[in-house]
Amino acid sequence: MTTKPAQTVVEMQDIVKTYPGVLALDRVSFDVKAGEVHALAGKNGAGKSTLMQVLNGLCLPDSGVIRIRGTEFSGLTASLAKQEGIALVAQHAKFVPGLSIAENLCLGAVPSKRGFIDWHGIYASAEEKLSRFGLEIDVRQRMEMTSVAERQMIEIARALFADASVIILDEPTAPLPKREVERLFGFVRNQKQRGASFIYISHYLDEIFEIADRATVLRNGKVAGAAAVADLTQRDLVHMISGTSVKRFTRERGNVGDEVLGTRNLTRDRAYYDINLSVRAGEVVGLTGLEGSGPGALARGLFGLEEMGTGHVTIDGKPFEGGNPSKALHQGLAYLPRDRHGLGIVGILSVRDNVSLSVLERLKSVLGLVDRKKERALVNEYISALSIKTPTMDTPISSLSGGNQQKCVVAKFAATEPRVLILDEPTQGVDVEAKIEILRIVDDLSKRGVAICVVSDELNELIDICDRIVVFKRGRISQEFMKGQEDITPKRLIAAIEGVSMEEEHEHV
Template sequence: MSNQDELLRIEGIRKTFPGVVALDGVDFDLRRGEVHVLLGENGAGKSTLIKMLSGAYTPDAGRILVGGEETRIHGAQDSERLGIATIYQEFNLVPDLTVAENIFLGRQPRRFGMIDRRRMEADAEVLLERVGVQVSPRARVRELGIARLQMVEIAKALSLDARVLIMDEPTAVLTSEEVEKLFRIVRKLREDGVGIVFITHHLEEIAALGDRVTVIRDGKSVGQVPAATPEAELVRLMVGRSIEQQYPRERADKGSALLTVEGLTRDGVFHDVGFEVHAGEVVGIAGLVGAGRTEVVRAVFGADPYDKGAVKVAGTALKGHDVVAAMAAGIGLIPEDRKGQGLVLDQSVEENLGLVTMRAATRAGLVDLRGQREA
């Protein structure tokens, strides 16, 4: 490797938040034309690390070198100027603007002082084509699904001529077909000489896409290995010990079921789904995006109706399609889209919690605000 191939180097980065050491000495480097995977468990510090590069946070200690020169990155504009583009887990697009407006936000081409819409849309079209996504530059971002949002973000990164593209768990929300498409785009960018920082905890994606892997554990970089490293070794680095037994043995004395789902069917959505959950158990529901996992749990919680089958709590059947009954029986649901479905973002923590406890805190038809606050 010649020095010109080094796009980025991070040395001994530290970052603390009140009461938390998020990063405690991380080293990392990125070369032209490589996919460098950042691997680590939840909370290891991956997102915090990339936020140092996007300018969202500044490090407490350590050095960042871009193209061999020590640099300070204060804010998104510094990052952009250095050719670094970041695609966050939660996208940064403006829902009510069009695709083209989002791509060129703040940099719209102008003609006689006015935004040159025609040119902006034509330029957007070229970028979208490069990414290989079929979406109109005039479509409102609000109308797009997750996969297309991500493609628009990538198009935006291309428009900035980014030399470094950072992607924080981009595949977590994609179907397997969409993942394939994303991989094709990433490989093409790599051929063009872009350096890509790719965060994932899907091990099979590392061998499929990566060149090198840096493993982060508890805020420290604990190893840098080739992407072809066997999965067992990657897991050992990630969790700090070898895992012979990935799942605990089923307990013999688990008692009767707390939750029983029998033959649950919603025509055209899911068919004959059944499982039991016992006290003290964690039961995983596996499947690809689109397989119906979310739809099943929504039906169990009463948020959606079902056509056949039963949901029982401690042996008693619940009325279908009745969230209040499900909550009264002691079921809670943390939905997939927590910002969209789980919380009212403009209200306080107290008000959000109050939405769940309001019924219990209502006295003589009035919401008992004091009771709500205490609860």
């Protein structure tokens, strides 16, 4: 008995799209079958998002053919794509901050009764949809009060329950903690069994092997390769993405100086308790744990984005007060946020404006105006030092790839010449090569004597670059690993994070 081949739901043939001076898509062909997850991989700027914008009707191709369930479309509009069951979950959740979660979920289709808004229906529908996704949250609270993870989950839920049959997931797990990723994957698998199709865009290669059936790789706007995931190895995929073999970056322990950052009994109720931490000049310390266990809250508290709490904090032996980002920067502490788009960059401004934003006071002339010559020299220095790929420093930062935007955020805070730099998920949502470049930047800053904390759940990266790794559990420091003194493995770190012994971990294997 032969298995009937799955129907091709989406077929894109020889798609070409150009922008001024850039060939974004060069005769790209791509298809999706019913009930499959087709991964789309490639470096930042390879053309993945542009191809999906064409499919979603957000931009018109210069040439090429698009077929949906056999029907040919010369040019899709966003409304037509939606009618045909195409839905896009963007990498960065889009929402109206001042409206409630329920209102955001029903935008474009607000229920009414006798000409009046049906508020009861809005809230009941939102609660029902989110509970089906396993997300228990007060739908009446404003979107601006939710976390990055909650916003992304809400955005995904909105697409999954909009009667879409082909769902484009563009880096959907980038802002999500590990435990939420499996919940999403479970939902995707359930919808896939019911015939829904997914296009899965991700820089996390392990996720592609976990969730996808096929993978297509774009490189410089062209298809570099396509195959069933079962026929690929991670090395194959990395080679297709980069065109070369990419080696992991491993940082050697450098010279460590005196204590720069010290916390003594730092406590904030429901966030962290009795945190005693010491970070020395030139040292890179990893902070990790389950989502909500303390590292992220500690980073935001120290930088003044949230209350710091009670206890004693010093920088170079002097009392550190914090209270807000401006005070923190003035006292020598900088923070690269996890939410790059919400807190790290100003999308409407240029690369130059973003990089110099944190040091404008230093760039003032005697007349009180910004010395543009000094500003351009400073920005040029960081563009060169961090290998930021941008046409000019006056290019809008929003047009850069995710990896280059992240480098601009690093440049903005490195320009303040901090004594302490806290990086919150610094490689989140960037491609393989950009990750390595960012890790090299961390190494270079440590060699300049900066005390660095890296908040991350990317355990292999922490092992590669950190001198010490501090594990948090339920708001407290539970364990610490020192490079060179013991064999640090992801398995040992996971056991510490989950609060089990290696013997117990072994029993469950």
